[in-house]
Amino acid sequence: xxxxxxxxxxxxxxxxxxxxxLIEALRAAVPACQLLTSDESLAPYETDALPVYRQLPLVVAxxxxxxxxxxxxxxxxxLGVPVVPRGGGTSxxxxxTPMPNSLVLSLARLNQIINIDxxxxxxxxxxxxxxxxxxxxxAPFDLCYAPDPSSQIACTIGGNVAENAxxxxxxxxxxxxxxxxxxxxxxxxxxMLEFGSLAPDMPGLDLLALLIGSEGMFAVVTExxxxxxxxxxxxxxxxxxxxxxxxxxxxxAAIIGEGIIPAGLEMMDKAAIAAVESxxxxxxxxxxxxxLLCEADGNREEVAEEVARICTVLQQHDVRDVRVSANEAERxxxxxxxxxxxxxxxxxxxxxxxxxxxxxxxxxxxxxxxxQGMEDVYGLQCLNVFHAGDGNLHPLILFDGNxxxxxxxxxxxxxxxxxxxxxLGGTITGEHGVGIExxxxxxxxxxxxxxxxxxxxxxxxxxxxxxxxxxxxxxHARCAEYGHMHVSGGRLPFPxxxxx
Amino acid sequence: xxxxxxxxxxxxDRLRDQVLMSAASGTALRIRGGDTKSWYGNPVAGQVxxxxxxxxxxxxxxxxxxxxACCGTPLAEIESTVAECGQMLPFEPPHFGPDATLGGxxxxxxxxxxxxxxxxxxxxxLGVTVMNGRGEIMRFGGQVMKNVAGYDVARxxxxxxxxxxxxxxxSLRLLPVAVTTRSLRFVMDENQAIETxxxxxxxxxxxSASAWHEGELMLRLxxxxxxxxxxxxxxxxxxxxxxxxxxxxxxxxxxxxxFFTSQTQDEYGAALWRVAVPPxxxxxxxxxxxxxxxxxxxxxxxxxxxxxxxxxxxxxxxGHATLFRHAVDAEEGVCAFSSLPGPMAxxxxxxxxxxxxxxxxxxxxxxxxx
Numbered sequence: 045x046x047x048x049x050x051x052x053x054x055x056x057x058x059x060x061x062x063x064x065x066l067i068e069a070l071r072a073a074v075p076a077c078q079l080l081t082s083d084e085s086l087a088p089y090e091t092d093a094l095p096v097y098r099q100l101p102l103v104v105a106x107x108x109x110x111x112x113x114x115x116x117x118x119x120x121x122x123l124g125v126p127v128v129p130r131g132g133g134t135s136x137x138x139x140x141t142p143m144p145n146s147l148v149l150s151l152a153r154l155n156q157i158i159n160i161d162x163x164x165x166x167x168x169x170x171x172x173x174x175x176x177x178x179x180x181x182x183a184p185f186d187l188c189y190a191p192d193p194s195s196q197i198a199c200t201i202g203g204n205v206a207e208n209a210x211x212x213x214x215x216x217x218x219x220x221x222x223x224x225x226x227x228x229x230x231x232x233x234x235x236m237l238e239f240g241s242l243a244p245d246m247p248g249l250d251l252l253a254l255l256i257g258s259e260g261m262f263a264v265v266t267e268x269x270x271x272x273x274x275x276x277x278x279x280x281x282x283x284x285x286x287x288x289x290x291x292x293x294x295x296x297a298a299i300i301g302e303g304i305i306p307a308g309l310e311m312m313d314k315a316a317i318a319a320v321e322s323x324x325x326x327x328x329x330x331x332x333x334x335x336l337l338c339e340a341d342g343n344r345e346e347v348a349e350e351v352a353r354i355c356t357v358l359q360q361h362d363v364r365d366v367r368v369s370a371n372e373a374e375r376x377x378x379x380x381x382x383x384x385x386x387x388x389x390x391x392x393x394x395x396x397x398x399x400x401x402x403x404x405x406x407x408x409x410x411x412x413x414x415x416q417g418m419e420d421v422y423g424l425q426c427l428n429v430f431h432a433g434d435g436n437l438h439p440l441i442l443f444d445g446n447x448x449x450x451x452x453x454x455x456x457x458x459x460x461x462x463x464x465x466x467x468l469g470g471t472i473t474g475e476h477g478v479g480i481e482x483x484x485x486x487x488x489x490x491x492x493x494x495x496x497x498x499x500x501x502x503x504x505x506x507x508x509x510x511x512x513x514x515x516x517x518x519x520h521a522r523c524a525e526y527g528h529m530h531v532s533g534g535r536l537p538f539p540x541x542x543x544x
Numbered sequence: 545x546x547x548x549x550x551x552x553x554x555x556x557d558r559l560r561d562q563v564l565m566s567a568a569s570g571t572a573l574r575i576r577g578g579d580t581k582s583w584y585g586n587p588v589a590g591q592v593x594x595x596x597x598x599x600x601x602x603x604x605x606x607x608x609x610x611x612x613a614c615c616g617t618p619l620a621e622i623e624s625t626v627a628e629c630g631q632m633l634p635f636e637p638p639h640f641g642p643d644a645t646l647g648g649x650x651x652x653x654x655x656x657x658x659x660x661x662x663x664x665x666x667x668x669x670l671g672v673t674v675m676n677g678r679g680e681i682m683r684f685g686g687q688v689m690k691n692v693a694g695y696d697v698a699r700x701x702x703x704x705x706x707x708x709x710x711x712x713x714x715s716l717r718l719l720p721v722a723v724t725t726r727s728l729r730f731v732m733d734e735n736q737a738i739e740t741x742x743x744x745x746x747x748x749x750x751x752s753a754s755a756w757h758e759g760e761l762m763l764r765l766x767x768x769x770x771x772x773x774x775x776x777x778x779x780x781x782x783x784x785x786x787x788x789x790x791x792x793x794x795x796x797x798x799x800x801x802x803f804f805t806s807q808t809q810d811e812y813g814a815a816l817w818r819v820a821v822p823p824x825x826x827x828x829x830x831x832x833x834x835x836x837x838x839x840x841x842x843x844x845x846x847x848x849x850x851x852x853x854x855x856x857x858x859x860x861x862x863g864h865a866t867l868f869r870h871a872v873d874a875e876e877g878v879c880a881f882s883s884l885p886g887p888m889a890x891x892x893x894x895x896x897x898x899x900x901x902x903x904x905x906x907x908x909x910x911x912x913x914x
Contacts, residue, residue: 244660249704345770350768406607493680504895517694
């Protein structure tokens with residue numbers, strides 16, 4: 045898993061020659077000032093938001109429109125140079141890590157909002173537009189773009205399409221795949237493709253659904269039409285604390301079972317509560333084993349009705365304390381704790397892994413208890429924040445990356461959590477993507493026939509295998525190696541851990 | 545590695561044998577469940593592969609909002625199972641007959657009146673188990689709400705019309721049935737109805753269905769008691785009695801109204817076209833009778849106009865047109881679906897070959913060329 049993490053700043057003679065030929069050929073496609081070629085200017089692009097993986101690209105291209113993107117792709121296709129598309133560089137799975145001897149295609153300068161149609165409730169934008177800018181631009185029409193990943197001030201809509209990004213409100217309003225109507229994208233051959241339509245249900249196979257979440261491996265997105273929804277008139281947040289994580293997990297299942305779909309339903313464990321309280325002073329109950337944040341939105345009458353129903357369910361589930369936000373300031377203060385969980389974790393240790401498993405809701409309490417047990421086994425601390433309503437967990441494993449032994453223990457801890465998720469009927473990634481981080485775990489979740497299908501789909505879009513090709517889907521050789529390492533001599537690593 | 549055991553039962557073994565024999569001999573297979581939608585899409589000639597023996601609910605826990613069931617399970621059984629727990633299939637699928645199965649429902653990809661406000665089938669597909677043209681049984685997606693491990697092959701199966709493989713099991717996301725539902729009637733012309741529906745969709749109004757036909761706009765509201773009552777007070781219109789409203793939405797969903805069934809020689813005997821356009825598209829310049837729904841996005845036409853003219857008009861609006869049911873005196877050689885641009889058609893053919901290298905599953909059903 046570490047081979048791509050090695051620094052490779054000094055080009056070999058062969059890659060030096062390739063770089064010169066590439067730069068020469070690219071001059072016809074984009075002005076020289078839109079190419080980064082020196083090691084200093086390339087350095088910011090050697091990694092994304094998962095900085096344990098680093099690789100310098102040969103060149104970074106910064107096109108400003110679709111025809112320049114097309115020109116760059118055609119040059120790379122001709123020269124056989126791998127291309128790694130990049131938006132805001134906020135991937136938590138290494139999805140924008142450069143491949144060796146590759147070109148990084150930054151879409152950051154395709155940053156125009158082309159059109160907002162308030163009657164049709166759509167916004168047509170370029171891929172480099174930041175997520176939050178769409179809702180800001182739609183606000184004068186009382187409309188918004190629903191998916192709101194925590195990185196929404198920095199991540200781009202193009203990256204959201206590549207990763208099928210979620211957010212705090214997707215339980216009620218859906219993921220990226222539910223909120224995109226049409227995508228225009230260039231194939232690796234430079235051919236313009238249109239996925240989806242502003243009319244419902246295009247004929248043929250639904251390739252828009254397949255493209256969304258394909259981690260930039262099928263085509264380079266150049267234009268996106270998103271669906272806008274009416275901005276809820278108001279929202280209130282219910283803050284509940286529990287003495288036991290399993291009770292909190294049961295309360296989550298009970299809310300959903302009662303027929304309530306809250307706008308947001310988040311959970312944090314004791315360690316996460318302590319970390320964020322000392323960071324942002326959100327007003328959480330420090331004595332609690334877990335807290336739930338449950339939001340109701342809509343018009344005043346709807347919100348009052350839903351808050352009452354939520355509180356009734358909570359009272360039936362051994363809640364320690366229930367509070368309802370009295371005003372907007374309090375609601376935002378309570379959310380600030382949850383939204384700052386990652387930076388709060390960053391203050392506790394030099395490094396952390398943010399895991400992203402997804403499980404059936406009923407297993408939340410069970411998995412939390414297991415993770416607590418693993419902390420002792422691996423000798424590392426783990427904070428837990430969840431999109432509980434979706435069954436999507438973000439365990440934050442704290443470690444010091446300068447200590448290689450600790451780094452490996454953290455990696456094993458993470459892989460162990462993901463394998464438990466698969467055993468519980470869940471998945472290794474709910475919203476962050478496989479990238480390069482979770483390639484080994486893909487070997488656990490999918491059979492060889494399933495992985496063959498993925499690889500064949502990739503070839504259908506990109507026969508030359510040049511577009512972000514080292515992400516998402518592991519090769520069979522890699523899985524064979526991982527399987528061998530994992531059970532070598534019939535011994536599992538950390539045999540003391542109870543498996544379930 | 546990979547932990548998914550390939551399920552094996554006598555029924556599955558028989559299905560696999562049939563697939564492998566067809567692949568070996570190059571015989572086309574026509575996948576059939578309750579035989580309620582075999583008229584939909586281009587005609588398929590081939591040996592029938594009957595899915596109905598592979599039936600039953602595999603898993604259903606109301607607190608998870610997910611049901612997993614086998615392809616041959618009657619759709620009516622799925623709906624009554626989840627209704628007992630106050631839940632529903634959010635896309636309100638048409639059955640088009642009492643024997644409709646879950647598998648047929650998913651691969652047909654058709655949705656009912658709620659589609660414009662809740663989403664299409666693909667929006668609720670969480671996972672599938674599918675048998676490919678090599679007889680391999682594979683799982684994609686799962687039973688969880690959020691899942692980005694591997695490409696989203698599960699959603700690709702919705703609307704694939706059985707051309708990629710035999711969908712064996714499906715996991716669908718459910719939603720709770722709304723606490724309150726009311727329907728309202730308004731009198732207005734077509735363009736006014738289109739404008740009004742799009743305007744309302746931009747407000748926080750809990751719409752769950754809309755339709756316009758012969759000067760009458762029907763609207764269904766579903767949500768919390770408070771939310772629905774607030775909308776009723778805001779919108780006005782005439783209140784429609786619950787049983788009348790239910791009959792109306794059912795007749796529209798199931799095409800049992802005379803508009804859809806009539807076989808007379810006037811325009812009601814003409815072909816039934818489904819014209820899908822961006823919802824804000826003004827009234828289409830076609831001759832015939834029309835029923836509009838989905839906030840303006842779906843327009844049913846009974847018309848004698850030639851296919852080329854209907855498709856030209858749909859195309860101009862940025863949409864497409866499907867020949868849903870043939871006329872008594874049908875035009876010869878008309879494809880069921882609008883054709884795709886060249887590069888996209890090539891891509892679709894390559895993807896079919898990934899799953900079905902011998903081209904045995906429902907050939908020509910979507911694309912007469914493959």
